[in-house]
Amino acid sequence: MSNHQQASSVSFSYLAVIRSTVFAFLISSVLFIPMVGIKLSGWGYRFAFDQAFWLVGLVTLVRFFTSIIVQVPKWKALALRIFAQRAYLPVVEDTKNRFRSRITILLILLAIIANPLFLGQYWLSVWITALIYVLLGLGLNIVIGFAGLLDLGYVGFYAIGAYTVALLFKFYGFGFWESLPIAAFAAAFFGAILAFPVLRMHGDYLAIVTLGFGEIIRLVIHNWLPVTGGPNGIRLPKPFISFFGLNFSKGNDPYSFHNFFHLPYSEFYRPIFTYYLLVLFVAAVAFVCYRLKEMPLGRTWEAIREDELACRSLGINAVTVKLAAFTMGAFVGGIGGAFFAVLTEFVSPTSFSFIESALVVAIVVLGGLGSVPGVIISAIVLTLIPEILRDTANIRILVFGVIMLVVMIWRPRGLTRIVRPRFNRP
Numbered sequence: 001m002s003n004h005q006q007a008s009s010v011s012f013s014y015l016a017v018i019r020s021t022v023f024a025f026l027i028s029s030v031l032f033i034p035m036v037g038i039k040l041s042g043w044g045y046r047f048a049f050d051q052a053f054w055l056v057g058l059v060t061l062v063r064f065f066t067s068i069i070v071q072v073p074k075w076k077a078l079a080l081r082i083f084a085q086r087a088y089l090p091v092v093e094d095t096k097n098r099f100r101s102r103i104t105i106l107l108i109l110l111a112i113i114a115n116p117l118f119l120g121q122y123w124l125s126v127w128i129t130a131l132i133y134v135l136l137g138l139g140l141n142i143v144i145g146f147a148g149l150l151d152l153g154y155v156g157f158y159a160i161g162a163y164t165v166a167l168l169f170k171f172y173g174f175g176f177w178e179s180l181p182i183a184a185f186a187a188a189f190f191g192a193i194l195a196f197p198v199l200r201m202h203g204d205y206l207a208i209v210t211l212g213f214g215e216i217i218r219l220v221i222h223n224w225l226p227v228t229g230g231p232n233g234i235r236l237p238k239p240f241i242s243f244f245g246l247n248f249s250k251g252n253d254p255y256s257f258h259n260f261f262h263l264p265y266s267e268f269y270r271p272i273f274t275y276y277l278l279v280l281f282v283a284a285v286a287f288v289c290y291r292l293k294e295m296p297l298g299r300t301w302e303a304i305r306e307d308e309l310a311c312r313s314l315g316i317n318a319v320t321v322k323l324a325a326f327t328m329g330a331f332v333g334g335i336g337g338a339f340f341a342v343l344t345e346f347v348s349p350t351s352f353s354f355i356e357s358a359l360v361v362a363i364v365v366l367g368g369l370g371s372v373p374g375v376i377i378s379a380i381v382l383t384l385i386p387e388i389l390r391d392t393a394n395i396r397i398l399v400f401g402v403i404m405l406v407v408m409i410w411r412p413r414g415l416t417r418i419v420r421p422r423f424n425r426p
Helices: 003-011 014-037 049-069 073-082 095-117 121-146 155-172 176-198 203-223 269-294 296-306 308-313 318-344 354-367 372-388 396-410
Strands: 038-041 044-047
Touching (some): 014 049, 095 269, 121 269, 121 354, 121 372, 155 176, 155 318, 176 203, 176 318, 269 372, 308 318, 354 396
């Protein structure tokens, strides 16, 4: 037997496999048996240990084979190659990579444009929701990914955009196109107001203050009954959004979409128009984000994110730079809120809880801080996976969490790497 084979046989430990498998069995039993095996039934409870045992067995089996794999030299080398940290550091982009990335973006854009041709009305509404989360992710990516400011109250700007559209319709009869810019600028205004008192805060303190801002917005909406309707919310009409002045209402109105183009009436026209409109807005915001990364403002955000003290020593005004990040991020959040009001045709405080902020933060982190394509992909994935797993309602959140854990272990810096442009000498 050669020295290499002897070293391989010595490095393999059956005791380590058994120890890790037993540990995984105990931990999964403690977690799954109470959480999945005991269910409420009226005023009492009932036992459903079969599902818990299946989950415990699955976790134990996966851990057993994983413990074997990581001790085999060939497989261990493959795992190290897959999970190597150095592979996810920023890389310099050359001409060939830029061409490939543009082709990939073009193919993804063509697939998104062709979606309504193959989807029903339900899945089209799911995709509209996914695009709204893409907008929110891109907006928060400006704040967290570019400038490094941890904002846990981003849902507040989302709520401001949605309620601005609803209130303008309720009290002044404004349509969608008149309300959209007002909603975006209203959210940006509140973003600037929030930015002033928190510009000198960092890390956890900044996160706590922004979290409080989001909760204040939700409580004001919930308790300001004469204006916002409180828990009852505000309902919007179906033909609220229009196509160059043509509404999507049913009837003999000559200014309705189907009568103007001599088409049979269908409820599918409005969601298709909303979908394509959102695609245009997402493409515009993504393009702006790409340009911001290459502009001096984007470079300054990145520098402040890495070392604010060094930037101050170089004479950079961190106050105005952070203010710009908060304002731009809130502006995009207001646009997302306006489209949310159009999609649901109803806004209420329950739609703007802390869970929404946490989900948008997860989208940014999972996609990769500062990565525009990563945020787009993660927003679509995190929106579609719960709907795909809807039939497995009992373990849907569990499977969702496992997928997120696997992705974050596999890609600790996000789904896509940050690519820096190459500067050629003249």
